[in-house]
Amino acid sequence: xxxxxxxxxxxxxxxxxxxxxxxxxxxxxxxxxxxxxxxxxxxxxxxxxxxxxxxxxxxxxxxxxxxxxxxxxxxxxxxxxxxxxxxxxxxxxxxxxxxxxxxxxxxxxxxxxxxxxxxxxxxxxxxxxxxxxxxxxxxxxxxxxxxxxxxxxxxxxxxxxxxxxxxxxxxxxxxxxxxxxxxxxxxxxxxxxxxxxxxxxxxxxxxxxxxxxxxxxxxxxxxxxxxxxxxxxxxxxxxxxxxxxxxxxxxxxxxxxxxxxxxxxxxxxxxxxxxxxxxxxxxxxxxxxxxxxxxxxxxxxxxxxxxxxxxxxxxxxxxxxxxxxxxxxxxxxxxxxxxxxxxxxxxxxxxxxxxxxxxxxxxxxxxxxxxxxxxxxxxxxxxxxxxxxxxxxxxxxxxxxxxxxxxxxxxxxxxxxxxxxxxxxxxxxxxxxxxxxxxxxxxxxxxxxxxxxxxxxxxxxxxxxxx
Amino acid sequence: xxxxxxxxxxxxxxxxxxxxxxxxxxxxxxxxxxxxxxxxxxxxxxxxxxxxxxxxxxxxxxxxxxxxxxxxxxxxxxxxxxxxxxxxxxxxxxxxxxxxxxxxxxxxxxxxxxxxxxxxxxxxxxxxxxxxxxxxxxxxxxxxxxxxxxxxxxxxxxxxxxxxxxxxxxxxxxxxxxxxxxxxxxxxxxxxxxxxxxxxxxxxxxxxxxxxxxxxxxxxxxxxxxxxxxxxxxxxxxxxxxxxxxxxxxxxxxxxxxxxxxxxxxxxxxxxxxxxxxxxxxxxxxxxxxxxxxxxxxxxxxxxxxxxxxxxxxxxxxx
Numbered sequence: 001x002x003x004x005x006x007x008x009x010x011x012x013x014x015x016x017x018x019x020x021x022x023x024x025x026x027x028x029x030x031x032x033x034x035x036x037x038x039x040x041x042x043x044x045x046x047x048x049x050x051x052x053x054x055x056x057x058x059x060x061x062x063x064x065x066x067x068x069x070x071x072x073x074x075x076x077x078x079x080x081x082x083x084x085x086x087x088x089x090x091x092x093x094x095x096x097x098x099x100x101x102x103x104x105x106x107x108x109x110x111x112x113x114x115x116x117x118x119x120x121x122x123x124x125x126x127x128x129x130x131x132x133x134x135x136x137x138x139x140x141x142x143x144x145x146x147x148x149x150x151x152x153x154x155x156x157x158x159x160x161x162x163x164x165x166x167x168x169x170x171x172x173x174x175x176x177x178x179x180x181x182x183x184x185x186x187x188x189x190x191x192x193x194x195x196x197x198x199x200x201x202x203x204x205x206x207x208x209x210x211x212x213x214x215x216x217x218x219x220x221x222x223x224x225x226x227x228x229x230x231x232x233x234x235x236x237x238x239x240x241x242x243x244x245x246x247x248x249x250x251x252x253x254x255x256x257x258x259x260x261x262x263x264x265x266x267x268x269x270x271x272x273x274x275x276x277x278x279x280x281x282x283x284x285x286x287x288x289x290x291x292x293x294x295x296x297x298x299x300x301x302x303x304x305x306x307x308x309x310x311x312x313x314x315x316x317x318x319x320x321x322x323x324x325x326x327x328x329x330x331x332x333x334x335x336x337x338x339x340x341x342x343x344x345x346x347x348x349x350x351x352x353x354x355x356x357x358x359x360x361x362x363x364x365x366x367x368x369x370x371x372x373x374x375x376x377x378x379x380x381x382x383x384x385x386x387x388x389x390x391x392x393x394x395x396x397x398x399x400x401x402x403x404x405x406x407x408x409x410x411x412x413x414x415x416x417x418x419x420x421x422x423x424x425x426x427x428x429x430x431x432x433x434x435x436x437x438x439x440x441x442x443x444x445x446x447x448x449x450x451x452x453x454x455x456x457x458x459x460x461x462x463x464x465x466x467x
Numbered sequence: 468x469x470x471x472x473x474x475x476x477x478x479x480x481x482x483x484x485x486x487x488x489x490x491x492x493x494x495x496x497x498x499x500x501x502x503x504x505x506x507x508x509x510x511x512x513x514x515x516x517x518x519x520x521x522x523x524x525x526x527x528x529x530x531x532x533x534x535x536x537x538x539x540x541x542x543x544x545x546x547x548x549x550x551x552x553x554x555x556x557x558x559x560x561x562x563x564x565x566x567x568x569x570x571x572x573x574x575x576x577x578x579x580x581x582x583x584x585x586x587x588x589x590x591x592x593x594x595x596x597x598x599x600x601x602x603x604x605x606x607x608x609x610x611x612x613x614x615x616x617x618x619x620x621x622x623x624x625x626x627x628x629x630x631x632x633x634x635x636x637x638x639x640x641x642x643x644x645x646x647x648x649x650x651x652x653x654x655x656x657x658x659x660x661x662x663x664x665x666x667x668x669x670x671x672x673x674x675x676x677x678x679x680x681x682x683x684x685x686x687x688x689x690x691x692x693x694x695x696x697x698x699x700x701x702x703x704x705x706x707x708x709x710x711x712x713x714x715x716x717x718x719x720x721x722x723x724x725x726x727x728x729x730x731x732x733x734x735x736x737x738x739x740x741x742x743x744x745x746x747x748x749x750x751x752x753x754x755x756x757x758x759x760x761x762x763x764x765x766x767x768x769x770x771x772x773x774x775x776x777x778x779x780x781x782x783x784x785x786x
Contacts, residue, residue: 277638423534
């Protein structure tokens with residue numbers, strides 16, 4: 001049995017007695033480690049996230065904020081042309097391309113609005129409806145009309161989302177409609193042909209192709225928060241449902257919507273034709289799945305197609321093997337529809353000291369040549385909000401863009417459809433991911449999950465309308 | 468009486484003690500001290516006091532993201548949040564995440580500190596290397612971990628399968644039962660160097676002759692740790708535990724970047740829930756997000772008070 005050892009008190013000499021390496025040595029080592037850490041921190045894992053222009057002190061400056069586009073070329077083009085526009089009117093334009101989600105950007109805008117530091121030109125994103133209605137945006141009907149006339153008129157979705165009472169407030173850059181990216185070669189190998197005639201044929205392919213042991217899945221749809229609306233909402237439309245009716249009443253717990261959620265979650269829980277990790281994919285999860293060959297199809301805006309064009313994939317000739325199409329229809333009676341983000345549009349701060357100059361910058365950015373080049377820079381991520389741009393060969397002749405223009409653009413709807421866009425319809429968006437995960441992870445029935453989603457959106461509306 | 472006459476009548480200046488004007492006059496050093504403190508106080512009030520008060524203020528209103536109006540609703544948001552299960556579930560997850568994380572960090576940090584306190588070749592390099600997880604920017608570290616956990620790259624699963632530790636790939640971030648442990652692994656990996664270095668600083672001054680004396684008394688390695696090392700580092704350990712508890716309880720970056728609170732709500736701790744209420748879910752209700760933040764405050768105060776009480780009672784026992 002070991003003897004108990006008493007605690008031995010130390011005197012000051014003992015405390016300061018040197019032991020092994022000296023404190024100085026230790027501090028030096030720690031400093032080296034700290035330096036290494038700082039060096040690591042100084043090496044960015046991504047390209048610079050903010051484009052800021054150095055401006056001579058005496059020059060007048062217009063400030064412009066945008067979220068960072070998925071394709072950095074768009075930001076570069078936007079920045080370069082904003083500088084050109086500024087030079088023509090004797091201004092510098094300080095363009096900040098801010099990374100992060102739409103929510104984070106809206107939070108930054110919200111803070112700037114309260115602090116009175118909103119930039120001259122900005123993209124209000126998910127706060128568009130609020131900012132237009134509460135007088136923070138400058139009406140720019142004249143510019144809106146000029147730009148529209150210059151390029152064949154605005155797409156109806158742009159008019160729905162960026163005009164209020166017939167007055168234009170923001171110029172829409174373009175749409176990012178969601179569409180299916182499908183591995184045509186794998187579909188043909190499995191004995192199917194494209195486009196799928198309906199949802200059941202798509203499921204049949206999924207069942208035929210999926211091999212979980214090899215981590216290969218026929219379908220690649222998201223079941224978490226990111227990208228949730230773009231998956232479930234078109235499916236609800238295909239089943240004859242919708243989140244709202246034309247009057248703006250919430251109809252989420254309708255039988256059609258419940259049936260759509262059931263069908264969608266069955267893909268995961270019953271048929272097991274999507275990767276199990278899809279329940280917690282971050283925004284790029286399905287992109288990565290498609291680009292690495294884990295999934296044979298993905299529903300997404302064209303950021304996947306853009307990545308394929310850039311060759312960000314180990315799969316040889318993936319572009320040639322990719323077929324793009326909307327969700328298949330449910331039945332011939334209910335044709336396919338797809339959802340688009342309302343778009344990134346730019347407007348002017350009503351408190352701007354330079355409203356005329358800011359409008360000149362917008363005029364320049366939306367002039368036909370520069371606008372079309374911006375669309376081309378998007379590499380299929382962006383599709384024009386101005387109808388005349390669709391006549392450009394990039395959209396009318398490129399095989400994949402042509403598929404999107406012919407099959408997807410005519411049937412795209414924004415997230416508020418068929419209701420008139422309102423603050424609480426454009427900010428409400430996370431119910432879909434929650435509903436799917438409540439069924440898959442928590443075992444709720446589709447009806448219970450949709451009822452819960454219904455209540456969430458009703459609460460959001462109540463918050464806005466004050467009960 | 469003139470002033471000179473008064474001084475003559477009271478040469479020791481005792482009357483000044485009862486003079487109301489003199490009693491109000493502060494010594495010069497005190498005035499200077501207060502003046503020097505003002506910038507620091509102003510900074511603290513500006514950076515900590517104002518946001519805290521503003522959070523409490525908006526929690527009593529309905530403040531939606533980007534919306535100008537902010538109607539007063541009193542305690543309605545508190546009633547709403549406290550009557551929903553989400554808050555309590557998030558609190559439970561936060562306590563679980565904090566207790567498990569801090570406990571593991573203490574164990575690994577202590578073990579690392581003991582190893583680094585020994586004399587062996589390459590110790591200096593090892594001490595520097597241990598700091599790296601702590602020195603790395605959280606974004607870089609977590610994105611790297613996410614890559615390791617990812618089900619398409621499967622790096623971690625590949626290593627574990629090759630090492631015959633698992634038979635089938637684990638869905639680290641997609642299964643509720645693995646998501647929280649995954650977040651804890653990353654949090655511990657990032658946080659244990661703080662314990663290691665702090666405890667090492669506590670261990671370094673212990674002279675070798677104490678260990679030698681203990682050896683002479685027949686103490687084995689465990690007893691030397693329990694009766695020599697641990698008492699010496701205990702005060703440092705408690706401070707580190709207190710700080711780490713607060714940091715871990717408020718941990719946002721690791722969980723948000725790794726799982727965004729999912730799958731479902733499996734990793735939705737209080738800071739994540741506050742962020743989601745304010746910026747992601749429903750109407751982007753900043754007020755309800757603020758309620759989560761405000762309610763976190765007393766929980767943390769209670770935790771810190773408990774720890775302080777524990778430290779004080781131990782110090783009294785030792786005394």
